[in-house]
Amino acid sequence: MVPHLITALTGPINELEARILDSMPAIERWFRLEWMEHTPPFYCSVDLRNAGFKLAPVDTNLFPGGFNNLTPEMLPLAVQAAMAAIEKICPEAKNLLLIPEQAHTRNTFYLSSVQRLMRIFTQAGLNVRLGTLDDAVKAPTPVALPDGSELVLEPLLRTRGRLGLKDFDPCTILLNNDLSEGVPRALQHLHEQYLLPPLHAGWGVRRMSRHFQSYEEVAKKFAKLLGMDPWLINPMFGQCTEVNPGDAAGLDCVQTNVDALLTKVRRKYKEYGINEKPFVVVKADTGNDGLGPVTVRDAKDLGEAYARARARAAASNVAVTEATQVIIQEGVPTYERVNDAVAEPVVTMIDRYVVGGYYRVHAERGVDENLNAPGARYVPLAFAGSHHLPRAGEKPGANAPNRFYMYGVIGRLAMLAASYELEATDPDAEVYE
Template identity: 30%
Template sequence: MNSEMIKTKEMLDAFVCHRWNDINKYIDQMMSTLPTPIYSSVDIRESLDKYAPVDHNMYPAGFNNVCSLDLEACAKEFKTQIKALKSDAQTIAIIPESHTKNLFYLDHLAILSKTIREAGFTVIIASPDQALFQESPKLALVSQSQYDVEIVQLKEVNNELFAGETKVDVAILNNDQSSPLQMPWKSITTPIVPTPLIGWFARQKIKHFSFYNKVVLNFADKFQIDPLLLEAQFSSKENIDFSSKEGVEELAAEVDKLIAKVGEGKSIFVKASQGTYGMGIMVVKSGKEILEMNRRERNKMDVGKNKIKFTSVIIQEGIETAIRYDDMPAEVTIYLVGGKSLGGFMRANQERSSTDNLNAKGAVFRKYCISEIKQNNDYQCKEAVYSIIARLSTWAAALEIEEALK
């Protein structure tokens, strides 16, 4: 227990750096009985006065942006996690997104496959999407970085998964299911992680950040930390139709309420609760801007990936990033395997300001090695804090999964 309340970012940095082992031990203890996602990634903003996760990805892309040292650490943890699911597992299927024309996503699939292969497994990329196999039972693709990527058909036979003709021991889902995959998930006996029951057809950002708030209050109470150092304030609004403008006036009122709490002049992020891939996001400074949205702006907020209709939003305090990379505003994304922060990158965007959504056209990435953080390494304090924030966010995701599996 601390002798005094941690009330500033500087105090938090020093505390995490010098109590690194105790903090991680406590998070391990709290997550030990929860269904922790096998992997995830967390987007983190750092302002002048706080840190906050702004998104949690249960089915992350972007492993191609993780440094080679951290990929080695990821491989070791993948081995531990997969063996815990099935001790004699040999063949792993990665179930991908269907947007095979995205060459950077194919880079990600190539590196994720290589990482799991280096953990000692046979890896096959296999999709249940029949539309991919109209001309051939397998796809032979080449990624942006010229990696060969082969995708075969995933089938369910007698409640077990097969990649082509090969029986799958464990399947790793890398499809966020904005549009649900047509598979009898509940009857399949092959272990599938993360659970397919929590894709974006069912998941809500509102729920994740509500769980994150509970996690932060628990963690802050344990270590006597001001919880506002660890999260963005938020509210939510449901039953909105941006096309017909139904619920838009109430949304504008919610924006103004949050501005009254966080202070005039602050940016507010309005995000579709089921939004992914940086879609369904707008940044405003008043409720009036919501009321004055033009048709093009409303259309962007109305429909997202795979034509999913957005009807609920999270209204979130904008965290103006204090991080700069090559004089561009930047934010950090941390990658976790088994709930442990093991890799990451910095996302920067010359075309955006420090208050904008940086996950947009113009984004560039810098690899960010974090897998060898040690206690009392003062030069790693920032990386240590990002790592802990990401772990807290993944603790919240584990609570989401626990609820979905009930």
């Protein structure tokens, strides 16, 4: 299924699709060479936005959910990718301990994703059990799922330098917890166990601005390979590291950067003949602060935009810890539709392989708003029956595998940027002068 794209079937995005299809052998060789030098994140998902005039990632999640949204046809590929990932790290692996987000252990939609993830690694040949960081869980606790099945959450058991469960000693620990609350003592100073992703992938260390700085580097390399403008796949950005959202003067840095970035985007719009009013998105550099992304079309409207975001958070009973470090990102509208509702593709990867994806759909949000919000629903992205390979020469936008291949390429560029990012922030990496 290809959703309706409400832009004309001409213009930059279709030229980009044609160029990517024509360059497929060169692209795949380029990725192979990059992966010889850089280690991909264990798994990740990438939120994309297709504006018709550009296609770009807007968020890269190193602790992805949504595995329950993958089509059953994609599961064999996910299992193969999981096998490849585990074999590289711990070929003799027998036991895998999966640690989910403790804040979402009552969210059955999230737990359905965890169940699917457990199934993938079980089919990859591992004994998989679920350990929770929630201190309130003192004994194995069953949790019912919507399909009538259940998961069992077990209390973690720390024994000297190892972490496991009662009668379960894993060689590999898979985190599905973004560590936004910090690194628990139970995960620190582990010996002879593989912790995936590493602790410095958590939001205690990670910064969106660092990721998009790495992505800009990757996009420039890729654009040079294809002889194209990197802006077509890269959202420009700025950042502020000292912000006080509760004080008018505390937003001066943000306001200045919003104005500067809007000026750059207007210049690009003029270059490409795009007759739209650009916008930027302000969001916490350290992940989610409860406010979520704030959309701004004019720097002088920043205070009002923050006020609307606070009101929306209050109406949804969302706890807010307003960020003191923010990234100001070029807004990329989404012009994809599923049943007349705004949609954006999410690409899911394990190791260096695309294993599927889905559309995030929100009937109550606009083309310039964050869709990852209450009320969103999810439509499996068929990666259109993986047995259908992309075909060059067809009218751009008309062929599902062609569109999905393009999504997969941009998703892998963001994953490669994440590998650059993790290398740069690795506390154990050797630094050569």
